[in-house]
Amino acid sequence: MTDVQETTKEDIADIEQVRKQCVAFRKTFDSLRKEIGKVIVGHSDIVDNVLISLFCGGHVLLEGVPGLGKTLLVRTLSDALSMAFGRIQFTPDLMPADIIGTNMVMEDQATGRREFTFQPGPIFGQIILADEINRATPKTQSAMLEAMQEHSVTSGGTIHKLPEPFIVLATQNPIEQEGTYPLPEAQLDRFLFKLIVPYSRREELKTILDRTTSSASPKAEPVLDGEQIRKFQALVKQVAVAPHVQDYAIRLTLATHPEGEFAPEITNQYIRFGSSPRGVQALILAAKVRAMLDERYHVSFSDIVDTFLPAMRHRIMLNFEGQAEGIKNDELLTTLLEQIPKNLDV
DSSP, X not given: OHHHHHHHHHHHHHHHHXXXXXXXXXXXXHHHHHHXXXXXXXXXXXXXXXXXXXXXXXXXXXXXXXXXXXXXXXXXXXHTEESOEEEEEOOTTOOHHHHHEEEEEEEOTTTOOEEEEEXXXXXXXXXXXXXXXXXXXXXXXXXXXXXXHHSEEEETTEEEEOOSSOEEEEEEOSSOOTTOOOOOHHHHTTEEEEEEOOOOOHHHHHHHHHHHSSSOOOOOOOOEEHHXXXXXXXXXXXXXXXXXXXXXXXXXXXXXXXXXXXXXXXXXXXXXXXXXHHHHHHHHHHHHHHHHHTTOSBOOHHHHHHHHHHHXXXXXXXXXXXXXXXXXXXXXXXXXXXXXXXXXXX
């Protein structure tokens, strides 16, 4: 009887500790959101999803027409974090060595001896702004693949580790196609989220004008450093996922595979290729962060639903019929959410 009571007390203590961790995480998240809100007007969903990706350790692709604040958002995030910031402006003449660095002949002033020394490129930061990433050639875009997946770069046969935590926030303009190179599917798949940045509303435009056409110059102050972020990232991975919730995420992912076991008719009709396993990994990780924002230590169905579109919209490829009929990826994914049941009858 004594052993049972002691175990129960330990369990209660563990639950209380978890609750405190969730509360601390929520407060930190709110502080980051508040600092970014000093500069960025509106776009609360975009800001939240960027922060969710940060705590998942994932990369983000921001897509929107020019002038919507995509670059400003990334710069403001870097101001709110005590982490090394690097910007890469992608252009058609950019070369891979301009990103990852190169070996250069350096002379020792004392001995006169010359040797090759690696000079790191701008990718050696923690928050990397890849501005207009689709303006670089595929050869240059491929220089990002190893960095985004392995958090390292290879130059001259030597592997160089990147500083942690490491996150790439890339921007692209969807309306200009001349002089651009669409990102290959292999690179798109390495982004945790693809976020569509919308136009600002009337009241938001008023606030933007008040801030930018007067002497006021708000600036975000640092809230977190890299070590604290890594601790929160480790905490996120400990959030529990019940088997039936995990199975729902798996079935949603499998529903994007044409001719698959869980594929509805709309998938077979319009989708050429579905999501890779990275899709369901992104779905679960982001859902864990959303659960912690509600001060829960377990993932719910609603967390999966909330993260499904940003985690999947860049991981499905339409077939010819889907392209010809002008079907949008978000429309297909929304239909899948409606058609795939949360629980299967046993």
